[in-house]
Amino acid sequence: xxxxFIKQEGRLRYFSAKSATIIVETPRGTWxxxxxxxxxxxxxxxxxxxxxxxxxxLSIGQLTPKSESEQNISLLYHARRTNHKVKYSHxxxxxxxxxxxxxxxxxxxxxxxxxIENIGQMFFLSAFNIDRFKPFxxxxxxxxxxxxxxKEPITCVSIQGVWWRKEGILQNTLPDIExxxxxxxxRLRKTGELDHWQFLASPYKxxxxxxxxxxxxxxxxxxEGVIHPAIIFMGGLNNHETMAGRASSVIHREIMVAQYPPxxxxxxxxxxIPSIDFVxx
Numbered sequence: 001x002x003x004x005f006i007k008q009e010g011r012l013r014y015f016s017a018k019s020a021t022i023i024v025e026t027p028r029g030t031w032x033x034x035x036x037x038x039x040x041x042x043x044x045x046x047x048x049x050x051x052x053x054x055x056x057x058l059s060i061g062q063l064t065p066k067s068e069s070e071q072n073i074s075l076l077y078h079a080r081r082t083n084h085k086v087k088y089s090h091x092x093x094x095x096x097x098x099x100x101x102x103x104x105x106x107x108x109x110x111x112x113x114x115x116i117e118n119i120g121q122m123f124f125l126s127a128f129n130i131d132r133f134k135p136f137x138x139x140x141x142x143x144x145x146x147x148x149x150x151k152e153p154i155t156c157v158s159i160q161g162v163w164w165r166k167e168g169i170l171q172n173t174l175p176d177i178e179x180x181x182x183x184x185x186x187r188l189r190k191t192g193e194l195d196h197w198q199f200l201a202s203p204y205k206x207x208x209x210x211x212x213x214x215x216x217x218x219x220x221x222x223x224e225g226v227i228h229p230a231i232i233f234m235g236g237l238n239n240h241e242t243m244a245g246r247a248s249s250v251i252h253r254e255i256m257v258a259q260y261p262p263x264x265x266x267x268x269x270x271x272x273i274p275s276i277d278f279v280x281x
Contacts, residue, residue, distance in 0.1 A: 005144040006182055007201070011173070012166055013181035014199035014212055017144035023136050024157055024217060025149045030136040033127050033159060034231075036213065038202035042092040044115065044213065046123055046161070048260060049085060050134040051231045056082050057262035057270065058098050058108045061234070061255045075257055080107055080276040086258065088123065088235045092116050092208055096236040096256060105276045110256050113239030115163055115208040122213065123235040125159040126220060132229040146198045148217035158220040165211045169199070226263065233258040 007016040019037035023030060032050040039045060059079035063072070086098040090112060097109035113120050127133065139145060148157075173180045181199045201212035223230075236256035262270045 008179070009166060010170070011177070011179045012170055012199075013179055014166075014201045015144050015146065015182045016201050016203045018142070018203055020144040020146050020200055021136075022159060022215065022217065023145055023147045024130055024154070025136075025147055026131075026153050027151070028131060028153045030147075031130045031133040032136050033130060033133060033157065033217075034125055036161065036200060036215065038204060040204045040206075042115070042202075042204070042206040042208055044090040044122065044163075044202075046088040046090075046125070046233070046235070047085070048125070048231050048233065048258075051127070051229050051260050052132070053228075053230070053261035054083055054085055055262060055270075056084075056086065056258055056260040057264070057273070058082060058086065058276070059257050060108060060110060061257040063253055063255060073255070073257065075259070078108070079273050081262070081270055081273040082275065082277050084277060085260065088233060088256070088258070090115065090122060090235065092206070094118075094239070098256065098258060103278055105278060107276050108256060110236035110254060112236045113163075115211060118239040119164050119168070119211065120162070120239050121237050122161040122163045123233065123237075124161075125234075126156070126223075126232045127159070127229075128156045128223050128226050128231070129229045130157060131155050144200070146200065146215060148196065148198075150219065152219070154219040156220050156222050157217050159215065159217045162214040163211055164214050166201075167210070169212075169214075223263075228261070230263065231258070231260050232263070 005015045005017050022033045035047045037045045059075045061073040061075050084103040086100045090096045094112040094114040096112040097106050099106040184197050185194045197214050197216045234255050
């Protein structure tokens, strides 16, 4: 990682870039998983150009409890199909949506949390059979690269993006630590295991510049029946806490979901779903 992307505010160090590619390095190879970036208007953007399929299912997933720790997701409620890769946009006001200029209509949207006032889980991205994603070959000079390394030959990973205040990170850091970031480790209280995080912030001056994205990438089990490269993206979540520090209970009854390719048992189900692709008239 070039030092030109590393910025420092007091004890806090982080990557600052318009666009960053998340990479997973394993003994079998190094693959690009997704891109995370920022726009001058304050939007946070997530894209997945490295999965081969352009065919996708977008929906507002309805969540119903399965057990105390698990939930079922119904994906066919307000579902739309597309033959284009879309991007997830999370604006300052939290009006999250899937879009792609001049290619799809912006129909899948949900009110999430404001990145000016709130913090919380911004997105989850699960990637399957990553050894068939686009391999990493060379760096592009204006793009940052966040590399997560595994000593094991993993093929499925889960990427988590958490929007957090810079001040809050420092408040949870021991005062005798000279600096923290741009990569850091947190110890899980229940298991004692270490989580590897990387900090990414927008290079633009905007009303949410007091916060940044904390990103982590961990192995996850393979999905039964999925033998091709695929991603499942989930975003548009509810807010977690206010700037005043008052925690709110997080109950997710709906969530935005994107699947590439669609993980349906019957392909004819996909063809019956309305398309949001823009057809020039």
